[in-house]
Amino acid sequence: MDVVAELRGCLARALSGMAARGLLERGPELSRLAVEPSRDAARADLVTNAALAFGPAWTGPGAGQGTRRLAEALAGEIAREPGVADVAVAGAGFLNVTLATRRLAEAAAGVLAGDPVPTLARPGAVVDVTVAAPGPGPRGPANLDHLRAVVVGDALGRLLAGTGHGVAVRCAGDRPWDRHGLPWLGVALPWASVAAHQPAGEAAAARIEVRPGYAGRVSEAAGTIVVPVARCRLAANTGVPASADGFDADAVDALRFALLCRERSSGLDFDPAAARDRSHAGPLFDVGYAHARAVRTLRGVAGPEADRPSWRDALSRPGLVGDRDRDLLRPVALFPHAVGRAVAEHEPQRLAGLLRDLAAAVHRQWNRSKDQPQLRFVNEEQRDLTKARQGLMMASAIVLKSGLRLFGIAAPDEMR
Known part of the structure; x- marks a missing residue:
């Protein structure tokens, strides 16, 4: 499931519950509720304006500081959700939400279950x-x-x-x-x-x-x-x-x-020349190279399609992927949201930007694994960890390939 839509649903239920308990003077107009990926991944995964949008309707304790009080109340409720690791109130009332690594891993495992591109049209549209x-x-x-x-x-x-x-x-x-x-x-x-x-x-x-x-x-x-x-x-x-x-x-x-x-x-x-640059400076070359690297980590695997169920199980198992893998997990988990917003807002660069972020994460993980044995994709002594890492790279390759396909571009399996 789209992790952004999931958090939005949690916020909607929390706001509706507060209205039912008389803490808001009226039911929330949910069209005003926004949840977006954070621009600073080191600070949070998602950001919401819920308290800013509905703070003026707060009738609970400290009504004179409605936005702040509502932000604190929402932070307390959302922090109890199993897929949330941390919630912090920032600025005038924004909520910075950090998702649990396990929830991001479950979203990545879902990519291995089928086509990650969401169907957004009504029949016959x-x-x-x-x-x-x-x-x-x-x-x-x-x-x-x-x-x-x-x-x-x-x-x-x-x-x-x-x-x-x-x-x-x-x-x-x-x-x-x-x-x-x-x-x-x-x-x-x-x-x-x-x-x-x-x-x-x-x-x-x-x-x-x-x-x-x-x-x-x-x-x-x-x-x-x-x-x-x-x-x-x-x-x-x-x-x-x-x-x-x-x-x-x-x-x-x-x-x-x-x-x-x-x-x-x-x-x-x-700059047409820079666009066609066959180095990391060329946007499409960089994304294509990341896909080729992800595919390369799976060479020698007997049957990638047959291994998907075991990779999904390993990714979903607590403790196998950790905070060191969040760099890859986050853009993979946010892919359905990026596609949806690109369509709804008529902003193709939302998807292009996510593909570039994921490509950069693949390159960073590849380079780190050369110096840090614990980050390598194949660990002969820890077979389950190997399956989880292979599953994560397979999910990354699927997202890169699916995203480029939406633009009518083929993802290379090797660079020539």
Whole structure:
């Protein structure tokens, strides 16, 4: 289960119980309740605004300090949940929640049970995604606004299709690589494979328009969700290749992924050469290399698919994985939430960011294991620990592969 949704459910029950006991003057409007991954993993796993949102309705002791009192009361209730290790009140009333390592390990074990990508669509839901033609402004190879919007629109379409929606993705006007003199982008037509996901004869139940060259929040106008994508320009001392020579599908994937790593509402100085860098500095290379490393740890295993049940059991067993493994456990456990928020908020970079965080954790674990024998993936003297570590790396590989697949990118099993 999504560990973020699980905590949100615990908070909702606690707030409803307080309202029933007369500690809140009215029942909580749960649409205002937010739970998000913490930006500082060393401080907490999750952060919630529950006390800030409902503190003014507090009628219990110390009503003049409702937000703080509610935060303390919620902290006491949530701390008793079996999957919670610690709850701390921070600032004006935020709650920093640290999940138990055992709960993170159970979530990682769940990844081994099947496809970790959640199904988010209602039956028959069809979404029409259109990338609008660029607005007034300079044209030519230096203007990448439309290109960035095409990549974001393509990613949104793929995310919707991958989570169970019927999708049609199209681009207004002529092909952007012809318009802007970027023939190399035509090597991989971004939305061709996505359009096939629309069920024949079904009308769209929702419409999304991706609008290039604008900063701002998602809005709705005349039944259409407008998703603005901020401007994109070339970084200093860089240039855009004028031909498709040397560009294959892998190079285009690297460019697409790099464009998705920045918040779409923030301007972007884009360096095509850095995006295609075949080192850890290249975003897609780094993620692909992490997948290849995770797969490499499983070489020699007789049958990875047959071993999944024993890996799940080992991961779920208390004490085999510990705090030293949280670096890997946390992004694996947060994967379903990242996918859900990327779809709901029209923010593909949420998923791209999680994949990069997980890749960095795989590399750190790999490097630490070379110097610290207790962290190695194979321990001949502790077979159960070996199974747990192999299961964790398998779960990491599954998440990396599934996340890249949602963007239409294949994860390499080895680097060449």
